[in-house]
Amino acid sequence: RLVAQLDRLAASLDGVVGYVVTDLTTGERVAAWLEREAFPTASAIKLAVLYELLAQADAGTLTLDTPTPVNRAR
Helix, strand or coil: CHHHHHHHHHHHCCCCCCEEEECCCCCCEEEEECCCCCCCCCCHHHHHHHHHHHHHHHHCCCCCCCCCCCCCCC
């Protein structure tokens, strides 16, 4: 049912979407749509950066109200 619903949603969008769903416990690929297409990351990469920023703030390794220079050596 999940695969059918994902495929239906992807096909109905006004635009192009691609995805791969993988079971992280087994590594089994559950579903994929346009998995071989290249997509520009555009603003989507910012979500991962923001997530990491908030995770580090939650862990107490940085504060959100203090400017911090980017260490390009990392």
